[in-house]
Amino acid sequence: MRLVLLILFILNGAAINAWGLPAQAQAQAQAQAQELEKPVLIRYRQRPPYLEKKWGELSGKCGDNVIKAFKKAKISFHTMETPFFRQLAEFQSGDAEVCSIAWLKTSKREELMKFSEPICDDGPWVIVGYKGTISPDTRSVESLLKNPELKVARRAKFSFGETLDEKIEHNKASVISVENPELKQVFDMIQAGRADYTLLPESEFYELAKKQKIHPTEFVVVKADDLKGPHLRYMICSKGVPDSVIKKFNKAISSINP
Structure with a gap:
C-alpha cells in the first residue's frame, strides 16, 4: 500500500x-x-487625413495614435494595405484574425466585430452640396433629410455613424448608393446632378479637395449645428483576436487619448 x-x-x-x-x-x-506574442495583422486603406503610409509606417490622425498604442503596449504587429470591400468580407466571414483602423461604430457592426476604445475624433462634419440646390444658410442636416426631393449620396456599405444613419432611416431620406468606395466618385455624382449632397468630416473634404484638385468653391459647404460631433473612430478586430490583446491596446490608447 x-x-x-x-x-x-x-x-x-x-x-x-x-x-x-x-x-x-x-x-x-x-x-x-503564444497568442499574445502572435503579431496582429492590421489592415488599412489610405484615407487622408486619418490614415497614410509615410516612410514605411502608418501615420495620420488615427494612424499615429494606433501605432503609438501598439508600441506602448508592446504588442507586435504588421500592416497590410487592403481594399475596403475585402476587409469587410473578412469581418463578415469571421474566419480571419485581423484588425482594421478608423471605423465608425454602429450596432450592426458590433455584432460582427470587436471595437477598441476610441482612437481619434473626426472633429466637425459638414454638408457638401450642389450649388443652387443646397442653401448655404442650412442650419441642420435633418432639415435636408426631411425633404423627399433631395438625394443624399453615400458610398455602399459605408456608414455616417449610428446617429446619422438612424436619422436617414427615420426620415426615409432618399439615398443614392455609390458603389465605388473612393470618395471622389461621390463628388463626381453631385457635380453631375445625380445627387444633391453628402456628409463627411470637414478635414477629410478639404484634404480630398487638395489632393484630387476639387475646387471647394464649386460646392456649397455648410457647417450644420447637428454635425458638430464628437464623431469618434475606433479600431475594429475580428472575433478571433484575443480579448487580452484588445485590453492591452485599450489601456495604451486611453493614455494617449485621455
Missing part, C-alpha cells in the same frame, strides 16, 4: 511545474502567451 502511495505521489509531482501549477494549467498559460 505504501508503495502505491509513493508512486502516485511521484506521478502527481511530475505534473506540477516550477510555479506550482498543474500540467494542464501550464499548457493553457503557454498557449495564452
Whole structure:
C-alpha cells in the first residue's frame, strides 16, 4: 500500500511545474502567451487625413495614435494595405484574425466585430452640396433629410455613424448608393446632378479637395449645428483576436487619448 502511495505521489509531482501549477494549467498559460506574442495583422486603406503610409509606417490622425498604442503596449504587429470591400468580407466571414483602423461604430457592426476604445475624433462634419440646390444658410442636416426631393449620396456599405444613419432611416431620406468606395466618385455624382449632397468630416473634404484638385468653391459647404460631433473612430478586430490583446491596446490608447 505504501508503495502505491509513493508512486502516485511521484506521478502527481511530475505534473506540477516550477510555479506550482498543474500540467494542464501550464499548457493553457503557454498557449495564452503564444497568442499574445502572435503579431496582429492590421489592415488599412489610405484615407487622408486619418490614415497614410509615410516612410514605411502608418501615420495620420488615427494612424499615429494606433501605432503609438501598439508600441506602448508592446504588442507586435504588421500592416497590410487592403481594399475596403475585402476587409469587410473578412469581418463578415469571421474566419480571419485581423484588425482594421478608423471605423465608425454602429450596432450592426458590433455584432460582427470587436471595437477598441476610441482612437481619434473626426472633429466637425459638414454638408457638401450642389450649388443652387443646397442653401448655404442650412442650419441642420435633418432639415435636408426631411425633404423627399433631395438625394443624399453615400458610398455602399459605408456608414455616417449610428446617429446619422438612424436619422436617414427615420426620415426615409432618399439615398443614392455609390458603389465605388473612393470618395471622389461621390463628388463626381453631385457635380453631375445625380445627387444633391453628402456628409463627411470637414478635414477629410478639404484634404480630398487638395489632393484630387476639387475646387471647394464649386460646392456649397455648410457647417450644420447637428454635425458638430464628437464623431469618434475606433479600431475594429475580428472575433478571433484575443480579448487580452484588445485590453492591452485599450489601456495604451486611453493614455494617449485621455
